[in-house]
Amino acid sequence: MRARVALLAAWLAALAVLAAFALHSLRIGTDLRSFMPPPRTPDQKLLMEQIGEGPGTRLLLLSIDGPPEARLAGLSRGLVAKLRADARFEQAINGAFDASALDEKLLPYRWLLSPTLDAHALDADYLADQLGQRVEDLASPAATLLKPLLPRDPTLEVLALAQRWSPPKAPVVRDGVWFSSDGAALLLAQTRGAGFDPAAQGAAIDALDAAFRALPDAGAARLTISGPGWFTVLVNERTRGEADRIGLVSTLGFVLLLLLAYRSLPSLLLAGLPVLSGGLAGIAALALLFGSAHGITLAFGFTLLGVAQEYPIRLLSHRRAGEDALSSVRALWPLLATAIVSAAIAYLAFFASGVTGLQQLAVFTIAGLLAAGLSTRYLLPRVLPARFRDVADHAWLARAVHALDVLPRPRWLPWLLALLGLAVLWRAPGPMWENDLAALTPVPQELLLRDAKLRGELGAPDVRYLLVLHAADAEGVLAASESIEPRLDALVRQHVLDAAELPSRYLPSIATQRARQAKLPDRATLEQALAQAQAGADLPFRTGLFAPFVDDVETARTLEPLTPAAFAASPLGTRLATMLVAREDGWLGLATLSGVHDAAALAAFAESTHGAVRLLDLKAASESLVVAYRERILRALGLALVLLALTVVVALRSTRRAWHVLAPMSLATLLVIVVERASGLSLSLFHLVAVTLAAGLGLHYALFFERPVADPAEARRTLHATLVCVASALLVFGLQALSSLPVLRAIGLTVALGVGFHFCLSILMARARR
Amino acid sequence: MPARTPYTEVRFSGLLERPLILRGELEYLGPGRLGKRVDTPYREQTRVENGAASVQRGDRPARTFSLGQAPELEGFLRGFAALLGGDAATLAADFTLSASGDAHAWQLVLKPRDERLARRVGEIRVDGSERTPLCFVTREGDGDVAVLLVDRLAAAKLPARPSQPQLEAICRDGATP
Numbered sequence: 001m002r003a004r005v006a007l008l009a010a011w012l013a014a015l016a017v018l019a020a021f022a023l024h025s026l027r028i029g030t031d032l033r034s035f036m037p038p039p040r041t042p043d044q045k046l047l048m049e050q051i052g053e054g055p056g057t058r059l060l061l062l063s064i065d066g067p068p069e070a071r072l073a074g075l076s077r078g079l080v081a082k083l084r085a086d087a088r089f090e091q092a093i094n095g096a097f098d099a100s101a102l103d104e105k106l107l108p109y110r111w112l113l114s115p116t117l118d119a120h121a122l123d124a125d126y127l128a129d130q131l132g133q134r135v136e137d138l139a140s141p142a143a144t145l146l147k148p149l150l151p152r153d154p155t156l157e158v159l160a161l162a163q164r165w166s167p168p169k170a171p172v173v174r175d176g177v178w179f180s181s182d183g184a185a186l187l188l189a190q191t192r193g194a195g196f197d198p199a200a201q202g203a204a205i206d207a208l209d210a211a212f213r214a215l216p217d218a219g220a221a222r223l224t225i226s227g228p229g230w231f232t233v234l235v236n237e238r239t240r241g242e243a244d245r246i247g248l249v250s251t252l253g254f255v256l257l258l259l260l261a262y263r264s265l266p267s268l269l270l271a272g273l274p275v276l277s278g279g280l281a282g283i284a285a286l287a288l289l290f291g292s293a294h295g296i297t298l299a300f301g302f303t304l305l306g307v308a309q310e311y312p313i314r315l316l317s318h319r320r321a322g323e324d325a326l327s328s329v330r331a332l333w334p335l336l337a338t339a340i341v342s343a344a345i346a347y348l349a350f351f352a353s354g355v356t357g358l359q360q361l362a363v364f365t366i367a368g369l370l371a372a373g374l375s376t377r378y379l380l381p382r383v384l385p386a387r388f389r390d391v392a393d394h395a396w397l398a399r400a401v402h403a404l405d406v407l408p409r410p411r412w413l414p415w416l417l418a419l420l421g422l423a424v425l426w427r428a429p430g431p432m433w434e435n436d437l438a439a440l441t442p443v444p445q446e447l448l449l450r451d452a453k454l455r456g457e458l459g460a461p462d463v464r465y466l467l468v469l470h471a472a473d474a475e476g477v478l479a480a481s482e483s484i485e486p487r488l489d490a491l492v493r494q495h496v497l498d499a500a501e502l503p504s505r506y507l508p509s510i511a512t513q514r515a516r517q518a519k520l521p522d523r524a525t526l527e528q529a530l531a532q533a534q535a536g537a538d539l540p541f542r543t544g545l546f547a548p549f550v551d552d553v554e555t556a557r558t559l560e561p562l563t564p565a566a567f568a569a570s571p572l573g574t575r576l577a578t579m580l581v582a583r584e585d586g587w588l589g590l591a592t593l594s595g596v597h598d599a600a601a602l603a604a605f606a607e608s609t610h611g612a613v614r615l616l617d618l619k620a621a622s623e624s625l626v627v628a629y630r631e632r633i634l635r636a637l638g639l640a641l642v643l644l645a646l647t648v649v650v651a652l653r654s655t656r657r658a659w660h661v662l663a664p665m666s667l668a669t670l671l672v673i674v675v676e677r678a679s680g681l682s683l684s685l686f687h688l689v690a691v692t693l694a695a696g697l698g699l700h701y702a703l704f705f706e707r708p709v710a711d712p713a714e715a716r717r718t719l720h721a722t723l724v725c726v727a728s729a730l731l732v733f734g735l736q737a738l739s740s741l742p743v744l745r746a747i748g749l750t751v752a753l754g755v756g757f758h759f760c761l762s763i764l765m766a767r768a769r770r
Numbered sequence: 771m772p773a774r775t776p777y778t779e780v781r782f783s784g785l786l787e788r789p790l791i792l793r794g795e796l797e798y799l800g801p802g803r804l805g806k807r808v809d810t811p812y813r814e815q816t817r818v819e820n821g822a823a824s825v826q827r828g829d830r831p832a833r834t835f836s837l838g839q840a841p842e843l844e845g846f847l848r849g850f851a852a853l854l855g856g857d858a859a860t861l862a863a864d865f866t867l868s869a870s871g872d873a874h875a876w877q878l879v880l881k882p883r884d885e886r887l888a889r890r891v892g893e894i895r896v897d898g899s900e901r902t903p904l905c906f907v908t909r910e911g912d913g914d915v916a917v918l919l920v921d922r923l924a925a926a927k928l929p930a931r932p933s934q935p936q937l938e939a940i941c942r943d944g945a946t947p
Contacts, residue, residue: 069820133827136812139781139792141823141847144890147912150785174822540786 022283027292056461057195061454065184066221073175076185082211094187095178108555110157112513128533152548198236201229226451250732271312278372285367301364307696308372317721321390325381340373342647349639391720392713421674428677434684435623461592469589477589478509498595503579513561661702664765668757694754701762729755776924798854897941905941
């Protein structure tokens with residue numbers, strides 16, 4: 001008794017140490033990209049960056065409504081000021097004219113940046129027209145705004161640039177800020193964190209909410225957030241919330257089931273220890289070998305580790321009256337070891353896949369299964385209470401075994417099922433595979449509609465499409481961007497898209513800047529043109545008023561053209577930096593598009609540039625990554641199956657016996673897929689993982705049923721153990737199958753179906769005849 | 771004051787060598803809303819409403835810009851519209867008022883309460899008679915002065931290059947028939 005308590009204490013202490021180590025040293029990644037296969041081509045690399053870090057995916061769309069407009073405008077200004085001071089946000093804009101966009105030092109550059117000189121010369125005619133308009137401006141309500149600008153900038157180049165740099169399809173500005181058509185204040189905020197990183201986005205959104213609530217009169221106002229980052233957080237929370245709720249109910253059910261089966265609370269609690277040990281061992285192995293793991297890898301790993309719950313159940317069911325737990329487990333061990341070792345060997349195939357996520361999955365699962373198996377063998381029997389009830393004594397179990405024994409088992413039935421299954425599979429409706437990972441964690445339709453509406457009002461860039469310009473250097477990219485500008489403008493007029501934001505909108509190429517520079521008149525010419533304009537149009541301006549203007553033009557004539565590096569220091573430089581990316585093989589320009597109506601026409605346009613411009617479809621490209629990922633999983637699974645078969649043959653030392661074990665397992669797996677496909681489901685990665693778990697469980701059923709036993713009591717114990725396993729798996733995964741979330745439903749339904757098929761077919765095909 | 775009135779506006783600005791003289795029609799469109807038409811020396815139609823001003827010149831498309839870019843400006847226009855509309859409550863909310871004279875010839879001096887507005891607009895002086903304002907003199911923060919003659923003063927004869935004292939005399943005398 002004392003030895004038992006000491007051992008239990010030591011075990012628990014070891015688990016605590018393991019848990020502390022695992023929690024301390026394993027970093028859990030939440031960025032979807034670390035779960036994806038490593039990018040190989042430059043294109044895939046770009047895609048991986050853009051999926052999370054493209055300017056479009058980091059954009060949050062905000063609207064504030066409730067109070068009257070004047071207060072909304074105040075809230076909008078207050079929120080933007082706070083977000084601009086927050087390091088989690090790269091920029092926040094609400095439509096207010098930002099005079100600091102072009103800082104003082106860059107002011108003379110306005111002649112090189114603005115397209116004005118492309119169409120006009122700074123001659124007497126042009127100046128007369130412009131100055132005439134300024135006279136009119138002086139008498140208009142705009143006068144107080146424009147007066148300070150006039151001496152230095154009588155042609156209002158600064159305003160022309162501000163207009164060029166505001167979003168291409170900006171919402172209406174009222175009270176100084178953007179408003180939607182239904183009277184809500186609109187804002188855009190760009191996070192620093194990646195768009196599909198729930199942790200980073202969660203932190204940014206919490207900060208956003210807090211900043212809004214802290215505004216002086218936020219009271220009755222309502223802040224609405226949308227965009228990829230928000231959806232990431234939302235979906236993450238919903239999935240976790242529902243998984244937790246289902247997990248709680250199914251854990252309760254599982255506990256009740258085991259209490260019913262073994263009538264012993266201590267046994268029940270102790271039976272949980274092997275799986276706990278397995279999970280912690282798996283995490284510790286990950287921490288040692290990788291240092292970090294993706295959240296999805298862990299979720300998959302814990303799903304696959306569900307197999308290990310069978311080990312203690314087998315031990316509890318197979319305890320024999322008059323014998324201690326240790327000798328019971330010794331009798332059971334060869335078979336259990338076969339199951340554990342064959343599964344572990346099969347998962348080695350994942351390790352060879354070359355995908356970090358799958359390797360982590362393999363390490364976690366193998367370490368977990370071994371730890372759970374070994375603790376069931378060497379620790380659990382030594383701490384189990386000595387008093388128990390031999391389940392072979394149940395009368396109903398004897399009747400059940402008898403019923404199974406007399407059940408007709410036609411040999412042709414499995415073949416018929418296999419043939420029918422293949423036929424159904426061949427004719428099944430819908431696509432075989434689901435490549436859109438987002439389809440498994442869908443965003444509610446009304447939220448998508450709201451997002452589309454906000455996106456349309458704000459003219460915010462499309463998340464899906466991106467134009468990519470490629471050239472040897474930044475100058476080449478900017479030149480290419482300038483050259484396609486007129487063609488894109490034509491496409492906008494043809495309603496192919498609403499707007500495109502090209503890097504050259506912010507910074508023209510050096511060549512263009514030089515061409516504009518060459519058109520600037522020298523001081524004498526300009527002064528003469530000014531005098532001529534004043535006299536010709538009889539303008540009332542004071543003589544010498546425009547001296548700062550003349551000085552600026554003179555300065556601009558000898559400026560070194562602006563480069564992206566020199567521009568980077570200005571507030572707009574950060575904007576440009578996300579659009580100009582250096583690569584090993586040159587430079588890339590990224591143009592965001594908004595309101596894409598005709599993707600085919602855009603693709604045709606890109607095609608016609610002979611590779612200078614490409615249309616990147618992030619959705620299609622990410623789906624191709626999923627396909628690549630799935631192909632690797634399938635290959636790994638195929639290899640795993642071969643390894644598993646070999647291990648089982650070697651362990652049983654008989655191909656005939658191995659066939660009895662492997663055939664029902666394979667057929668059941670086929671039937672699960674057949675049923676799901678026949679009901680129109682497309683298979684995803686999550687289905688594949690679930691099928692693998694079910695197959696692992698099925699292997700146990702078949703192995704134990706196949707075992708020849710002379711003792712009828714032992715046959716009853718085998719049936720009892722299997723029934724408890726099946727019932728608990730059906731309970732846990734059946735509940736998950738009822739979930740409203742496709743991802744949980746996919747796993748739950750697949751495992752529950754699988755357990756059912758594996759159980760029935762094991763009885764039909766594996767159970768030893770007596 | 772009627773909903774419409776002709777006006778003559780004379781602007782003195784540090785940017786200009788000689789004052790700018792505009793003639794046209796003002797229209798009071800309701801609280802916070804104002805229309806201003808310029809007939810000479812060029813044609814222009816301005817509307818101020820919902821915190822935005824839209825300006826249309828000749829055949830060119832209207833340009834709209836927000837007064838919120840300079841929120842103080844809105845206070846000024848609100849006060850101006852309130853004056854034209856006889857909305858004393860709005861007026862007192864935005865300006866401190868001091869009155870002098872009698873019902874036949876009164877003068878009202880408005881100073882903005884809002885600090886930012888005060889930096890742009892020093893004061894507005896209104897001369898009027900009975901229930902009718904006749905002359906608005908706005909002193910802007912940068913020293914520019916705008917004199918707006920309305921109602922019967924809109925037709926006052928002006929020299930080609932009027933000076934500020936001349937105009938102020940017209941305002942004073944206009945109110946004493």
